[in-house]
Amino acid sequence: MALIVHKYGGTSMGSPERIKNVARRIAKWRAAGHQIVVVPSAMSGETNRLLGIAREISKTPNERELDMIASTGEQVSVGLLAIALLDIGVPARSYTGWQVPIKTDNAYTKARIHSIDDKRVRQDLDAGKVVIITGFQGVDDDGNITTLGRGGSDTSAVAVAAALNAQECLIYTDVDGVYTTDPRVVAEARRLKVVSFEEMLEMASLGSKVLQIRSVEFAGKYKVRTRVLSSLTDPLMSLDEEMKSGTLITFEEDENMEQAVISGIAFNRDEAKITVLGVPDRPGIAYQILGAIADANIEVDMIIQNQGMGGTTDFSFTVHRNDFDKAMATLNGTVKAAIGAREINGATNVCKVSAVGIGMRSHVGIASLMFKTLSEEGINIQMISTSEIKISVILEDKYMELAVRALHSAFGLDKKA
Ligand code: ASP
Ligand code: MG
Numbered sequence: 001m002a003l004i005v006h007k008y009g010g011t012s013m014g015s016p017e018r019i020k021n022v023a024r025r026i027a028k029w030r031a032a033g034h035q036i037v038v039v040p041s042a043m044s045g046e047t048n049r050l051l052g053i054a055r056e057i058s059k060t061p062n063e064r065e066l067d068m069i070a071s072t073g074e075q076v077s078v079g080l081l082a083i084a085l086l087d088i089g090v091p092a093r094s095y096t097g098w099q100v101p102i103k104t105d106n107a108y109t110k111a112r113i114h115s116i117d118d119k120r121v122r123q124d125l126d127a128g129k130v131v132i133i134t135g136f137q138g139v140d141d142d143g144n145i146t147t148l149g150r151g152g153s154d155t156s157a158v159a160v161a162a163a164l165n166a167q168e169c170l171i172y173t174d175v176d177g178v179y180t181t182d183p184r185v186v187a188e189a190r191r192l193k194v195v196s197f198e199e200m201l202e203m204a205s206l207g208s209k210v211l212q213i214r215s216v217e218f219a220g221k222y223k224v225r226t227r228v229l230s231s232l233t234d235p236l237m238s239l240d241e242e243m244k245s246g247t248l249i250t251f252e253e254d255e256n257m258e259q260a261v262i263s264g265i266a267f268n269r270d271e272a273k274i275t276v277l278g279v280p281d282r283p284g285i286a287y288q289i290l291g292a293i294a295d296a297n298i299e300v301d302m303i304i305q306n307q308g309m310g311g312t313t314d315f316s317f318t319v320h321r322n323d324f325d326k327a328m329a330t331l332n333g334t335v336k337a338a339i340g341a342r343e344i345n346g347a348t349n350v351c352k353v354s355a356v357g358i359g360m361r362s363h364v365g366i367a368s369l370m371f372k373t374l375s376e377e378g379i380n381i382q383m384i385s386t387s388e389i390k391i392s393v394i395l396e397d398k399y400m401e402l403a404v405r406a407l408h409s410a411f412g413l414d415k416k417a
Contacts, residue, residue: 002167002168003034003164003166004167004168006025006029006036006038006172007038007039007041007154007156008022008038008039008172009153009171009231010044010045011044011173011232012172012173012174013040013042013077014043014044015043016080019077019081020084021231022040022084022172022231023081023084025236026130027088027090029239030130036131037121037125037130037131037166038131039134039135039153039157040081040132042074042076042136046073047150050072050073051066051069054069063108064108064144066147067108067109067111067146067147071096071136071137071147074096074136074137075134078094078095079094082132085132091129092130092131094133095121095133095134096134097134097139098145100116100117100120101116102115102117102138102156103115103117103138103140104138104139104148106140107146108144108146108147109149110148111138112148113138113155113156116160118164121133121164133156133160134156135156136153137152149212149214152212152214153212154171154211154212154215155212155218157171158215158218158219158224158226161224166224167225168225168227169225169226171211171215171226172229172230172231173210173228173229174231175210176232177192177193177228177230177247178191178192178200178203178228178247179192179264180264180408180413181264181265181267181404181413182208182404185267185401185405186408188408188414189413189415191246191247192247192263192264194247194248194249195250195264196249196251196358197216197220197249197251199264199356200249201216201217202266202387202390203263203356206266206267206268206354206356207268207354208264208266211228223251226248226249227246227247227249228246228249229245229247260359260411260412261360261411262366262412262413263357264356264357264413265353265354265355265356265407265408265413267351267353267354269397269400271301271318271319271320271350272318272319272324272347272348273316273317273318273346273347273383274318274331274344275316275344275345276316276331276336276339276344277314277341277342277343278314278341278342279312279314279339279340280311280339281307285339286303286315292331292334293317293331296326296327298319298330299319300317301319301320302317302385302392302394303316304383304385312342316383318352328346331344332344349397350382350395351396351400352394353395353403353404354393355391355411356389356390357390360389361389367386367391369410370391370407370410373407373410374403376406377399377402379395379399379402380395380396381393382394382396
């Protein structure tokens with residue numbers, strides 16, 4: 001007997017029929033002798049619908065009240081799932097985050113979990129019940145309802161699994177695992193049977209949308225064995241078969257049997273690039289530029305500084321496309337004159353493409369294969385950044401799909417015919 005946490009995404013909870021299938025799957029797991037805690041998302045589209053009503057009323061809705069509203073999507077889900085389980089004779093009980101309680105800080109719409117009280121949950125589990133807990137939310141020290149940011153149910157599930165010391169956290173979703181790249185861009189993309197936690201973290205932060213990045217951070221911090229798998233399979237398939245499906249996020253390298261040098265190609269269209277030209281080459285310039293950007297609450301991704309002509313340098317960095325106008329306005333406001341820059345220009349027609357793999361640590365020639373592949377396709381690289389296990393390039397966005405396809409094939413990731 002083991003304690004297992006199941007997480008079901010919005011699509012999996014998307015209709016009464018699907019909720020009944022979720023209940024059948026859970027009943028199967030329980031019948032095999034396991035203790036099950038379930039963390040569902042709101043029914044698909046529901047969180048958008050709820051937030052949309054608020055935005056029809058106000059362009060700048062109060063964030064405490066937004067959390068009050070958004071949290072109800074999951075409250076409906078847990079109740080419906082409990083009803084579905086009770087209806088097929090499985091004892092079950094639902095709780096919202098504040099009832100558990102799942103304690104968070106008070107950063108509305110992006111709260112972080114501080115602690116989870118396991119007392120009620122354990123009592124119910126010991127009494128043979130399936131426990132269902134709302135994803136995406138908690139309560140702050142003053143009793144206000146908070147939410148964890150969009151896609152936050154993944155993080156709730158992994159956090160609950162950590163708090164209960166669960167054997168595994170199964171994230172059921174509408175895809176059957178983590179792929180070498182997005183199958184909508186590359187038809188030859190393959191499902192990874194295992195992926196290391198570090199690779200998953202890079203892929204999540206580089207634009208793969210399978211798991212919320214914070215849930216991956218949580219899984220790493222508390223060593224939660226996490227598996228991504230499909231909820232759209234036959235709910236009564238054998239447990240053995242089910243535990244072999246999907247993608248397991250591993251921590252030990254020897255569990256990683258695929259041993260490909262590169263595990264995946266990630267991409268992100270939400271990039272924008274800003275270049276400050278002709279800045280005097282003296283100490284403090286990077287700080288003056290990026291300090292102003294940070295003060296404007298804008299996150300910076302890649303940074304490059306180049307020696308220019310006559311004692312000047314050129315300084316480039318990337319930001320999220322949504323922050324581009326604000327970043328340009330910030331620099332043109334006071335910074336440009338203060339540092340004596342010649343010109344500031346920017347582009348939003350860029351994208352980031354990355355190759356990720358822990359095999360990079362022990363293999364040479366990865367970067368050169370990447371650059372060779374892009375050059376053979378006639379694609380110009382605008383910026384490069386690397387870490388121990390990834391290489392990212394900034395390209396003109398019209399080349400994104402071509403670049404992803406070419407790299408996927410060059411690194412031997414295409415599925416065998
Ligand atoms: N329902 C929330 C959202 O749509 C949380 C989640 O589904 O993970 O973002
Ligand atoms: Mg999700």
